[in-house]
Amino acid sequence: MQIKRLSPADCEELYHTALPRDFPAAECKPFAEIRRLLEAGVYEPLLLTDDAGARLAYAWQVVLPGQRTALLDYFAVRCDLRGSGVGTAALQLLRDYYALRVQDLLLECEHPAEAPDPAVARRRIGFYLRAGARATALESRVFGSRYAVLSLPCGGTAPDAVLCKELRALYKVMVPEPYCRGRVIFYGG
Template identity: 90%
Template sequence: MQILRLSPAACEELYHTALPRDFPAAELKPFAEIQRLLDAGIYEPLLLTDDAGVRLAYAWQVVLPGQRTALLDYFAVRCDLRGGGVGTQALQLVKAYDAMRVHDLLLECEHPAEAPDPAVARRRIGFYLRAGARATALESRVFGTRYAVLSLPCGGTVPDAALCKELRALYKTMIPQPYYRGNVIFYGN
């Protein structure tokens, strides 16, 4: 398995073809916002492929220069490959890719207490925990959706209080005012 960084055009194509199948509409930000982050140089749409270049998974992340954490914005394995270990392998490759520049990769999973399908939310959290992530004391509510915040150690670990501070910084960069205020809320440290 290998990682390729998508061009903006390839990112937009995958956004329109794969993301609507892989994520609830409420979790999809407009592509114009992704384009703004790409233009700012802080958004990394990564494609995980086999040796022939066939898509297996994708991992899109936000990485701010000089910050110890990054945010895994979207991660999905091709539907026909789920449950066979591809996701764990892909996540470990992303972890290795990030290890030289960040300590932790932050993961937000829909909170089971408010998810439309609590069983799916619990399975997703379980997947990340089995892949080496740790539960944090943090939660977020972004545009009305409640998330549990997990942390996947890459090149070290950051305490929850610092994770919260860095997650706030990531979101303040990702979501411009006045949309941030009242629509992005953090709980915990």
């Protein structure tokens, strides 16, 4: 498996073709916001491919210079490969890829208590935990949707209070004032 950084054009194409299939509409931010983050140099859309270059998965992160954590904004495995081990291998490759730059890759997963399909939300969290993530005491509520926050250690791990502080910093860049006020809330940190 290989990692390829996507160009803005390739990112936009994948946004229109794959994201609507892989994520609920409420979780798909407008591409204009992704473009803004790309132009700011803090968004890293990665494609995970096989040796022939075929797409296996994609992982888009928000990475701030000098910060010890990054946020896995979108992660999806190609539909026909789910359950085959590709997702676990992709996450391990991401851990290795980011190990020299960050210590934790944060994940936000739909909270089962409020997810449209609680069983799917529990399976998703279970997948991340089996792949090496750890549950934190943190939760977020972003534009009305509730998320459990997990941490995938890349080179260490920090206490939840530190992770919460860094997640807040990531969101200040992702959702600038005044839009985040009252719409992006963190609990447990």
